[in-house]
Amino acid sequence: MTKQHELMVTAGSLQECAAYMDAGASELLIGDACYGIRMPGYFSDSDIREAVRLGQARNVKVMMSMTNIMTNDMLRLLPDYILFLKDAGVHAVEYSDPSVLAAVKTYAPEIRLHWNGEMMSTNYATANYWGRKGASRVAAAKELSMDEILELKQHLEIEAQVQVHGMTNMYHSKRRLVESYMIHQGRPVKNGSLDKDRGLFLVEADRVQEKYPIFEDEHGTHIMSSDDICILEDLHLLLQAGIESFKIDGFMKPVSYNTAVIKAYRSAIDAYTADPGKYKFREEWLDMIRELQDPERELTFGFFYKEQVY
Amino acid sequence: MEEVLSKPIYRGKRVRLEKPELLAPAGNLEKLKFAIHYGADAVYIGGQKYGLRSNADNFTFEEMREGVEFAKKYGAKVFVATNIYVHNEDIDGIEQYLRSLNDAGISAIIAADPAIIEVAQRAVPLLEVHLSTQQSTLNWQAVKFWKDEGLPRVVLGREASLEEIAEIKNNVEIEIEAFIHGAMCSSISGRCVLSNHFTDRDSNRGGCCQSCRWKYDLFEDGRDREEESDMAMQPAALKPGITQLPLFEEEDHAFTMGSKDLCMLEHIPDLIEVGIDSFKIEGRMKSIHYVATVVNVYRQAIDAYFEDPDHYVLKPEWLDDLHKAANRPLNTGFFYDIPDHEDHIYEPEEKAAPYDFAGLVLEYDEATQTAVIQQRNFFKQGQEIEFFGPKGAFFKQTVHEMWDEEGQPLEAARHPLQRIRMKVDQPVAYFDMLRRKH
Structure with a gap:
């Protein structure tokens, strides 16, 4: 047996938690409506308790994503919320803003801290810095290449988490850009939400085959990638490197799709763990995903093998 | 006294305030x-290296030394x-790199990444470290953390309102710097990788290609939709067989994220009274x-304002002057409210500012009332030109003999950079x- 590799999935409801655990998730990442952002659904306090209970029965760890941009207003209820999470038995809190780190260290030092700087988590020195501040895991930026991730891992003093599947965020503004645009056109949105369920997307003139989902919620406007990362074919590189947690972002995907994705990655991880020397990628794992893939969204390697310049 | 000072101070009850620093961009x-x-x-x-404007001229260490020397004469910092x-x-x-900056006499670095901050604090402790807006700091606990x-x-972060800044100032004793003028990322700073996706250029390492100012078409996905959309126009065949519902008409402006x-x-007065310590102007590329x-x-x-806070009034000529150099419509960002439909640029942009920089005064000769102009x-000859200097625009004249x-x-x-002697109506x-207006 090699070391344990966790399979983390974002879940939007208790039903999703149950389905994803059945499919093979070993970590569930959930969020609430205030401190969470771009999560598939938002959990009430009682649902958080229930999710932890469901997880404990299956030896699955439940983690809170608290990576929203923090304002003064959001600080007021933060201590109580952290105390609640401690009481609920949440295993870890994923943070981006130092205010969340400080609150967890003060009010619930037993809760693990994971640093998810979103686009900021780009190097090992910074990850290790947050490690010295109390974080035990870093979620690598989705814009890193495979080489960068492997080098990052070599120098890390804390655990590494890598998103292996799903869409990614490209842009977050506090502005209400869709609402503003519709007002500018003289056709304001009268009722109905501009949130993710609306199915809004942008098309850029030179890239008409790409659909970029856009939505508005109380935290502003979000634009998402037109493709879905899928690194299943090369998962062994990340397994060999000893990446501790592989994240599947189930955001804006049907449960049936996420379930298939989890099963595919679970099969790969289990096969590797059983005998790393004999591990071979199997096309049928990927086919499970392809069958349910939105025909308008390409499965790609994301930034894993893309040269970026500046 | 301390408590009074730390609260937002309004006219009439003013206690002594520090003059804020005016911090300007310098592309070369x-x-x-x-x-x-x-x-x-x-x-x-x-x-x-390590800056976010890889297209700008950017300074060599030698130029930095010269810049620092120049600044010293004015008591200014770099x-x-x-x-x-x-x-x-x-x-x-x-x-x-940081040692070289320190040796060049630089007063502070503006850094976003702890990988740089930590090295600076260890290797060059006398070089101040200012936390960059790229950390999107909007709350006092985070400010306290960095303190x-x-x-x-x-x-x-550029999203901080005056009220939020006041609360931060009330809770933490630290210098607060805020952008007060210039172009803005419409995203939360750093939370944008549009350039990475569209052009493989890393926006957070200086490769930003301003994709937020591009034009986009906004659609609603028509698949699986049973009820009629209240926003969409006629279905459009973007791809065969799939229903895309455009949320715009032919003649409409395109969607954009671009901000005024x-x-x-x-x-x-609001900026001073809330206690912002450094007023930052954007524009290293300007x-x-x-x-x-x-x-x-x-x-x-x-x-x-500081000469006479109680009788301070905005002079219309200041705004006139600003508009002579500005090339985009202006607004107040997030200071008072979240920007809305009037705060984004949907119309085609005017590229040029209304006035050109026509020449620089190198010398003035009182006896002949002539100046050497670069x-x-x-x-x-015959065109109207305007002279302005550190006290503002001070006179207009027609170009006479040269x-x-x-x-x-x-x-x-x-000829570019040609030295020209000309008659001037007032001492320069x-x-x-x-x-000169174009």
Whole structure:
């Protein structure tokens, strides 16, 4: 047996938690409506308790994503919320803003801290810095290449988490850009939400085959990638490197799709763990995903093998 | 006393306030000199590495030394932006680079990434570290965190409102720097990788290609939709067989994220009274004319306020001056409210500012009432030009006689950087500028 590799999935409801655990998730990442952002659904306090209970029965760890941009207003209820999470038995809190780190260290030092700087988590020195501040895991930026991730891992003093599947965020503004645009056109949105369920997307003139989902919620406007990362074919590189947690972002995907994705990655991880020397990628794992893939969204390697310049 | 000071202070109950620093961008050595001569207390520049403007001129260490020397004469400071999100490959050179900045006499770096902050604190402890806006700091606990880490100053995210800034100032004793003028990321700073996706250029290492100002079409997915959309226009066949519902009509402006530029000139008292310690102007890529004009207008406004806070009024000519150099519509960002439909640029943009920087005054000869001008843009006899200097625009005149260096009469100034002697109606001085409406 090699070391344990966790399979983390974002879940939007208790039903999703149950389905994803059945499919093979070993970590569930959930969020609430205030401190969470771009999560598939938002959990009430009682649902958080229930999710932890469901997880404990299956030896699955439940983690809170608290990576929203923090304002003064959001600080007021933060201590109580952290105390609640401690009481609920949440295993870890994923943070981006130092205010969340400080609150967890003060009010619930037993809760693990994971640093998810979103686009900021780009190097090992910074990850290790947050490690010295109390974080035990870093979620690598989705814009890193495979080489960068492997080098990052070599120098890390804390655990590494890598998103292996799903869409990614490209842009977050506090502005209400869709609402503003519709007002500018003289056709304001009268009722109905501009949130993710609306199915809004942008098309850029030179890239008409790409659909970029856009939505508005109380935290502003979000634009998402037109493709879905899928690194299943090369998962062994990340397994060999000893990446501790592989994240599947189930955001804006049907449960049936996420379930298939989890099963595919679970099969790969289990096969590797059983005998790393004999591990071979199997096309049928990927086919499970392809069958349910939105025909308008390409499965790609994301930034894993893309040269970026500046 | 301490408590009174730390609360937002309104007119009539004012206690002594510190004059804020006016911090200006300087894309190159010449811009640095103009920014400082026209009234900046400090400038921020980019070096050859670790900055977010890989297209800008950027300073060599030699130029930095010269810039620092120049600044010293005015009692001004030079900061260097080292505000990228560091990648593994960037780590090795950080210490050497920061030592060189320190040796060049730089007062502070503006950094976003702890990978740079930590090295600076260890290797060059006398070099101040200011936390960059790229950390999107909007709350006082985060500000306190960075203060406890030893940072003397935090540049807030551009989304901070005056009220939020007041709360931060009330809770943490630290220098707060805020953008008060210039172009703005419409995203939360750093939370944008549009360039990475569209063009494989890393926006957070200086490769931003301003994709937020591109034009987009907004659609609603028509698949699986049973009820009729209340927003969509006619279905469009973007791809065969799939229903895309456009949320715009043929003649509509396209969707964009592009923001109007920030301008807080009309709200100087609010900025001072809330206690912002450093007023930051954006624009390392902007022209000398722009930097000199914008810096100068804010210099005059701040000084006028401190001369007599109770009778401070905005002078219309300051706004006029600003508009001579500005090329985008202006707004107040997030200071008072979240920007709305009037705060974004849907119309085609006017590219050029209404005025050109036509020439720079090098010398003035009182006896002959002539000046030696370095040509910066075309002008000719009979045209109206305007002189402005560190005290603002001070007179207009028609271009009369001009001569080249050999004393040959000139009808027009055609050659870049040519030295031209011309008759001037009023005394002028080195560093004064000529501008001309196009």
